[in-house]
Amino acid sequence: MDVREAEKIAGLARLSLDAAERSRFAGQLTAILGYFEKLREVPTEGVAPASHPADMRSPLRADDPAPFATPLELVARSHRPEGELYRVPRVLE
Amino acid sequence: MELEPTIGLEVHCQLATRSKLFCRCPADFGGLPNSRTCPVCTAQPGTLPVLNQRALELALAAGHALRCTIRETIKFDRKNYFYPDLPKGYQISQFDQPLCEWGELEFEAEKGRSKVAKIRRIHLEEDAGKALHPDGLACSLVDLNRAGVPLIEIVGMPDLASPSEASAYLQALRRTLRFAGVSECDMEKGSLRCDANVSVRPKGQPELGTKVEVKNINSFRNVERALMFEIARQSEVVARGEKVVQETRSFRDSEGTTVSMRRKEDAHDYRYFPDPDLPLFDVGRARIDAARAALPEGFAARRRRYQGDWGLSEYDARVLTEEPAIAGFFDATVAAGLAPKAAANWIQGEVLAFLGETRGEFEQLRIAPAALHALVRMEEQGELSHQAAKKVLRRMLETGDSAAAAAQALDLVQIRDSGALAGTIDAVLAAEAKIVGDYKGGKETALNALLGRAMKATKGKGDPNLIKQLLLEKLGKPGG
Ligand SMILES: [Zn+2]
Numbered sequence: 001m002d003v004r005e006a007e008k009i010a011g012l013a014r015l016s017l018d019a020a021e022r023s024r025f026a027g028q029l030t031a032i033l034g035y036f037e038k039l040r041e042v043p044t045e046g047v048a049p050a051s052h053p054a055d056m057r058s059p060l061r062a063d064d065p066a067p068f069a070t071p072l073e074l075v076a077r078s079h080r081p082e083g084e085l086y087r088v089p090r091v092l093e
Numbered sequence: 094m095e096l097e098p099t100i101g102l103e104v105h106c107q108l109a110t111r112s113k114l115f116c117r118c119p120a121d122f123g124g125l126p127n128s129r130t131c132p133v134c135t136a137q138p139g140t141l142p143v144l145n146q147r148a149l150e151l152a153l154a155a156g157h158a159l160r161c162t163i164r165e166t167i168k169f170d171r172k173n174y175f176y177p178d179l180p181k182g183y184q185i186s187q188f189d190q191p192l193c194e195w196g197e198l199e200f201e202a203e204k205g206r207s208k209v210a211k212i213r214r215i216h217l218e219e220d221a222g223k224a225l226h227p228d229g230l231a232c233s234l235v236d237l238n239r240a241g242v243p244l245i246e247i248v249g250m251p252d253l254a255s256p257s258e259a260s261a262y263l264q265a266l267r268r269t270l271r272f273a274g275v276s277e278c279d280m281e282k283g284s285l286r287c288d289a290n291v292s293v294r295p296k297g298q299p300e301l302g303t304k305v306e307v308k309n310i311n312s313f314r315n316v317e318r319a320l321m322f323e324i325a326r327q328s329e330v331v332a333r334g335e336k337v338v339q340e341t342r343s344f345r346d347s348e349g350t351t352v353s354m355r356r357k358e359d360a361h362d363y364r365y366f367p368d369p370d371l372p373l374f375d376v377g378r379a380r381i382d383a384a385r386a387a388l389p390e391g392f393a394a395r396r397r398r399y400q401g402d403w404g405l406s407e408y409d410a411r412v413l414t415e416e417p418a419i420a421g422f423f424d425a426t427v428a429a430g431l432a433p434k435a436a437a438n439w440i441q442g443e444v445l446a447f448l449g450e451t452r453g454e455f456e457q458l459r460i461a462p463a464a465l466h467a468l469v470r471m472e473e474q475g476e477l478s479h480q481a482a483k484k485v486l487r488r489m490l491e492t493g494d495s496a497a498a499a500a501q502a503l504d505l506v507q508i509r510d511s512g513a514l515a516g517t518i519d520a521v522l523a524a525e526a527k528i529v530g531d532y533k534g535g536k537e538t539a540l541n542a543l544l545g546r547a548m549k550a551t552k553g554k555g556d557p558n559l560i561k562q563l564l565l566e567k568l569g570k571p572g573g
Pocket of ligand 1: 116118130131133134135241
């Protein structure tokens, strides 16, 4: 992975990296991806792809509403709330 | 060069659950901002999502209603993007193993011509919250009440050839989902949302043109408007010898135009990966089959039944399958014992007219199917004239009274007692000696005039058949 790719990924993750960090992470990510390349050598014909490390199944729950007792406390704990609303830097589509 | 458009719709609809997809917050509309949130749907650290079983069942119902192939084991993935209405920084959605694939929807492309459009996939996902941008404020504000509300996204193949086809497809899709009980599909409330992929290509060219995604089509009326504008815009671009740019555009209702959303190109790089918080789900054959068995009869099947089995006209069958509530009421009225044709006439006539005038919803109707049947029986048994029955039904719709109570209150019960009518008839015959003379002189139609006088004397409440019979008994044959 080159520095330009590292920069793009950092941008998608909203991380601001300086030049030294970009080249350091590019090197580290290259090593990690290299390890996956090596894993790819393992013959996996006939093996179903695994999406989770544990072979377990998720439970379901009944459609039974139970309002959370103090939702506005969550708002109050946020950074500079505006009444019952969360405040964020201005965004417009 | 003649160009032809190709359209595919991506439709989001809110599943009719009581709670959210992965937490137990209520999923209904309204409420104070953020009053329907909890640590899960506001993405507090350490919380875990648990899937709502009903949401899965409703998504299965949608899959069956649209004749999809359904996957027995499903996976949820994280769709990563940053926007303040998405507290986790990702949306839980389904990427490569959606619940349903390869379905189809039959719809009436134009009067008398039906068409089948293919459904590419249906997947489950959670809704985002709402970001507000008040004027004069340097910040934006966020309400997370809708964050985590269960949705299905129904991705159609680009099988639609015109804006009117797209509109007809969306109407049929909405009706299918409403009859399946999957969703209210109310575009005004946002429980049905529609994005369109549109391209144009020279007629006969096999490969599709460059696709533009049109978002924010906020009403049924605007589906055709937005598409007509976008097709004209792309056609002009091509006519100028330029290339259509692949992009996302937003529909502007006030101007009827679409404008580029100018998002960064990499905004679509969602970096999907399996959600580690949600191991695989076994949907299971049994659950899939149970959802199929529980699927209510669709509107197309009902139309066939109404026309084929019950002999209703195509028009009647259409009106009665406009809404699931109307069809349900009609079926229940027939089940209560009323003949289908009579039930159809009363529902389409007085009942729908009443709802039209009062802008009422069928769901809020104050009469029960059995009450409508009771009213019609009163007419059949001669207790009410047809005109009186209409007035009585009107009162029943307004007040929720039973047929007997409404007829009583309006004093419209027909006089069917020959003793009570005899006096009135004698008085009429005495007063209308000239007409009686005409009748006796052989003028047969004079009987109708006497009948009219007698009806008037009873204020319309006399049973016309009985009065006629009594008149004949008293006068004998004309000319006789
Ligand atoms: Zn919640």
